[in-house]
Amino acid sequence: MSSPLRADSPLLAPARVGDVPVANRVWMAPLTRNRADADGTPNDLQATYYAQRAGAGLIVAEGSQPSAVGQGYPNTPGVYTDAHRAGWARIAEAVHGAGGRIVVQLMHAGRISHTDNNGGVTPVSSTATPAAGQIFTATGPQDHATPRPLTAEEVPGVVREYADAARLAVDAGLDGVELHAANGYLLHQFLADGVNDRTDGYGGTAENRARIVVETARATVEAIGAGRTGIRISPGHPFNDISETDLSVYETLVAQLAELDLAYLHVIAEADDPIVAKLRAIWPNTFVLNTGFGAESDRDGLERLLADGVADAVAVGRPFLANPDLVARWRAGAELNEPDQATFYGGGAEGYTDYPAL
Template identity: 45%
Template structure:
């Protein structure tokens, strides 16, 4: 498949895309202290609206869902109103934008949640440390969620989806990857439950399936996507049976009419990617991993399309290259991302990456 096929218009559910390039969700920690998007947020996304679709940074659905400082929220009317400027900026530049809905579960210190204890499938702390403004601290032991608390959290995902659509977003995405709450339900190491929310593969995928369906009931399935990271093993999530788990999950959701499935490819697991592609009859978005030397985006994109992707999701490349679509079309050159400015700070490393024509 040629590189130019990346620029063929398409659709993902109800969202029309002018090309097949997607900007991945990336935490930037530049919201206000109370979780509102800013004018700078709007400009950041506007600059990158050459993507057919932009997926926003992870956005917490409740105070308890927050894991990191100065990340945005979508659980109050004020939050929703602050996002309207972002939607207007992206739409004005001719692109589409979905809001990623997030719950950190056991990840993050209580200081991130106003003193609230972390909620998780079981009372098992995540390994390692977590960042706070006061420095790195150990992850605290979470409180095991009751059945009622699980159901309430699923309703919060639905409520957040409604707020997002009310703010003008074209769709919403469940962050079911990277060791956060939905992913925590998948791993036996952090989910020791013996009720209907654990144990078997069907029990462990139940939270993700029911959260996606609650969001779909709220705003329509063709406005909902799901991000997953099979076999990633991030933040202490040991899936213990990846093929069975995701086979169960995709089998449950494949006929639901979702906008797309967003797969973060694990290192060395193109075989798994191809298997998931065969199991999913809808739009398949791939955030590809290259095992060899890092390849430039104009090589990564056609490789992902050749592997069966309908959409190609890139992260750091969009962060450092606001005009990445044009650079891919020309075969480069590309700016390098500066990790020192990834999280928090000023416009430096946020709004000042140079364009091709300076």
């Protein structure tokens, strides 16, 4: 048991993030759960799951592919068909009915994929080099498929897929989108100098490596507005076989994104990583910090980050997984449910919608 949060805790302070009012500064980070229908359609079980967690200041729904070739894992949601739109509309209605706000994270997996997961299409990337390690498929773990590098002529089409997905999401009633440029997926594969081996206008210099991300953000803003567009980055994070030595690309990227007036920047990093202060100084709008990859998200530690001005909001993953009413529990100083790791990926209601609330 912890002591109850003070009424004036910065974790509980309301805010406006771009066009979206939020009730508090505790956001639910995107968590892949592999519960969508086989064709990527979000279903009623997912609507229940997200509505249960509507107490978050903002829900960032799980990474969802903007195209078939962008799918990395089995049973992840899509954002590119009429059926997907209808599924997301049910989720938006459920979350809004429970008083919450929700955006969807648009995640093109790039080379973190396999033909068994994306309908038999060769994955695309910034490179022809496959990622090390294996990926889970319907037939068990397999090596990542060898991707083909996108041609410069193909890049605008991929950019349009993000913009079209963003338009679909907002048409479905969601509050906006988060562009996923982190964790080793497609946009991060262009940013990372240890992965991007291109010699054209999308490789080499920091500005060139940031180019597809800036173009994607600009197209998304044109589709749905800057006030409904956020972005996630993870500077230097090695997840999914990412290798980065030139982190100046993030200062270049964030400076250009700032000119687009995006609603928020979501950074995965340790709070004392020097890149956090550098990016915080550049970014003019809501700055969201996610420290959960390096350490458990501790309530009092996160409160101090907000009180000290390190961030404007914090994104929390695993604690929300097992505690649908996490903010209420933190407010009251109540004990937390422990997550069942065996039910994280795939399955039904067990370990998904059956965690008890207070």
